[in-house]
Amino acid sequence: MRLRRKPEAKQKLMEHPLVFTPTEDNKGQMQGQWRSVFPHETHPLHVELGTGKGQFLAKASTLRPDINWIGVERIEEPLLQAVRKGEATENTNLRYVWADVENLTDIFATGEIDRIYLHFSDPWPKKRHAKRRLTYRRFLDLYEQVLAPAGDLILKTDSVSLFDFSLEEFQERGWEVIEISRDLHHSPYAAINITTEYEDKFSSRGMPIHYVRVTPPKERAVADEN
């Protein structure tokens, strides 16, 4: 018998009060408006791209009520799980966007985000798929647009090849490395670290977690390559 889970997940997400789903009809509607959906409009806005099943956001929104949190995820089923976790916290500083990171600049205004998190992004190990990696230079230029001038980006991954590639891309686009560790859980940054589902899985196998915090260039980069 064919399982029909996807349409059900879609419907639930479309109707869920914590989820914004960009469409052709509402394109640009939320740009510059995100803070106003939260009770504390002045709190910084932190956005996790590729939220998956949402463990990080559920924990982070509880531990850091002084921050407004948004998760962006393109696949319905993990997102629905994330939303259910978030809902269970009853935190009011938490929202989700059902969208592809490709469309980030249609969802957020220039300078609207204070911090971006990329947690265990798909490594796309084949060279011909390099442009799909979420730290490919074209994506960095999108992040640069939506980040506030004093904003930053945190990347965590188990993948050495994605980490090395990302460092090259950051350098290529003029981003500055502020903190870095190739073994986050045994570094000074471990004390305030909040783990994700993938992080727990990989670290339980003894794999070191790679971590970097970067800031965009002071001068805005020109998107010159796709």
Ligand SMILES: C[S@@+](CC[C@H](N)C(=O)[O-])C[C@H]1O[C@@H](n2cnc3c(N)ncnc32)[C@H](O)[C@@H]1O
């Ligand atoms: C390997 S999982 C990691 C999930 C979670 N961040 C964690 O650390 O447990 C990567 C997630 O990113 C999502 N993702 C990948 N590319 C994306 C894109 N372009 N836009 C939105 N989500 C994306 C995938 O659907 C998947 O849920």
